[in-house]
Amino acid sequence: MSGDGPAISRDGRVLRCRIARGRHGTLDGEALAEVGPALADLAAADPADPDGVGAVLLTSDGASFCTGGDVRAFESAPDRGGYVRTLADTFHVFVQALVNCPVPTVAGVPGWAAGAGMSIVCATDLAVAGRSTKIRPAYPGIGFSPDGGMSWTLPRIVGAGRARHILLTDQVLDAETACAAGIFTAVVEDSDVVAEAARTAYRVAQGPTAALGRIKRLLAATWDNDLATQLDAEAASISASAAGPEGAEGLAAFVGKRAPRFHG
Template sequence: MSTLSRDGRVLRCRISNGRHGTLDAGLMAEVTDALLKLAGQDPSSPDAVGAVLLHGDGENFCTGGNVRDFAAADDRRGYVQGLAETFHALLRPLAASPVPTVAAVPGWAAGAGMSIALACDLGVGGRSTRMRPAYPGIGFSPDGGMTWTLPRLVGAARARRILLTDEVLDADTLIDLGLLTEVVDDADVAGRAETLARGLARGPTAALGRIRGLLARTWDSTLDDQLDAEAKSIGACAAGPEGTEGLAAFSEKRSPRFYA
C-alpha cells in the first residue's frame, strides 16, 4: 500500500505500517512533505486538495513507534528525542492544515497514534476502537502534542486522569468525550471515513480553512480580537468564488456546487 494517494480532491495519507500500525521515520517524512505542500496551494483551484484522510495499514490505526528499536538504541535519549522531533515535524503542518482532516481509526490508536487521531478535525471509529496514551506503560511522557490537545478536548481534570492512569478509552467513551466524531461497525470504518472526507472535499475549501484558522486562534484571543478576525474572514469569503457560488445557489434555490 502506498503512503500517499489522491482520490479526487481527497489526499489519502497512510500513517502506519503493518498489522500493528507502527510509525516509522521514513513514512513520517513522506506525509510531512505532502502536508507542507498544502500551504502553497490555491484552495479555489479545482485541482486543489479539499480534505486529508489519515489511515493505517491494517487492523489498527497506529500504535506508535517501534519500542524494540527504542530499547536497542545505543543513545536512547538522542534516538527517542530525534524521533519525537521528526514526529512533531508532521504534527505541525497537520494542525495548521488549510483543509479539514479526517482520521479513519479502526482498532487501536495508542501512543503516537492517539496523538495523531486527536490532532485531526474529525475521526471515525469502529465498535472495537480503543485509544490509550500508552506512554506511562514504557516509562515515557507523551509526545505528539497530546498534553496540549487532550486537555483542550476533555478538560484539564479528565486529561490528568487519562494520562496519569494510562486509561484505555473504549468507543462509547470516545464518543462521549468528543474524541471520535462517529462510531460505526468495524467493517465500515474505512468507507465511512472516505465518504466523510469526500463530502468535505466537495465543500467550500477556502471557507472551511478559514473556519479551522478561527477555531485554532480562539484559545489565545480575546472576544474583541475574535470578532475582528471573524469580520475579516467573512468579508474575504464573500468576495471569493465560493461565496459567489453559495449566494447564487441560495438565490436560485439550489444546492451549491463548490467543487464536483
C-alpha cells in the same frame, strides 16, 4: 520497513496518507517524512483550484490505526534518549503540519490508537472509529511522557481535568466513551470504519475549501484571542468569504434553491 502501499496517493480531491505499517499499526517514520512536507505544501495551494486537495484522509495498513513507535527499537538503541529525541523531532514536524493543514483532515481509526496513534487522532479534525476501537495514551506504560502534541491537544478536546486523569492513569477509552468526550466524531460498525472515513473526507472535500480553512484558523486562534480580537477576526474572515467565488456560488445556490457547486 515501510508499508506495502505508497505513503501518499490522490483520489480526486482527497489526499490519502498512510501513517503506520503492519498489522499492529507501527508508526512509519519513513512515511511521515513524506506526508509531513506534503501537508505543509498545501498551505501554498489555491483553495479555489478545482483540481486541488480539499481534504486529507489518514489511513493505516493493518487491523489497528496506529499503536505507536517501535518499542523494541527504543529498548535496543545504544543512546535511547538521543534516539527517541530524533524520532520525536521528526514526528513533530508531521504533527505541526497536520494541525496547521489548511483543509479538513479525517482519520479512519480501526483497532487501537495508542501512544503516537492517539496523538495523531487528537491532532486530526475528524476521526471515525469502529465499535471495538480503543484509544490509550500508552506512554506511561513504558515509562515515557507523551509526544506528538498530546499534552496540548487532549486538554483542548476533553478539558484539563479529564486530560490529567486520562494521561496520569494511562486510561483506556472505548470508542463510545472517546466519542462522547469529543476525541472521535463518529462511531460505526468495525467493517465500515475505512469506508465511512473516506465518505467523510470526500464530502468535506467538495465543500467550500477556502471557508473551511478560515473556520480552522478561527478555531485555532480562539485559545489565544480575547472576544474583541476574535470578533475582529470573524468579521475579516466572513467578509473575505463573501467577496470570494465560494461566497458568490453559495449565495447564488441559496437564492436559486439548488445545491451549491463549489468545485465545478
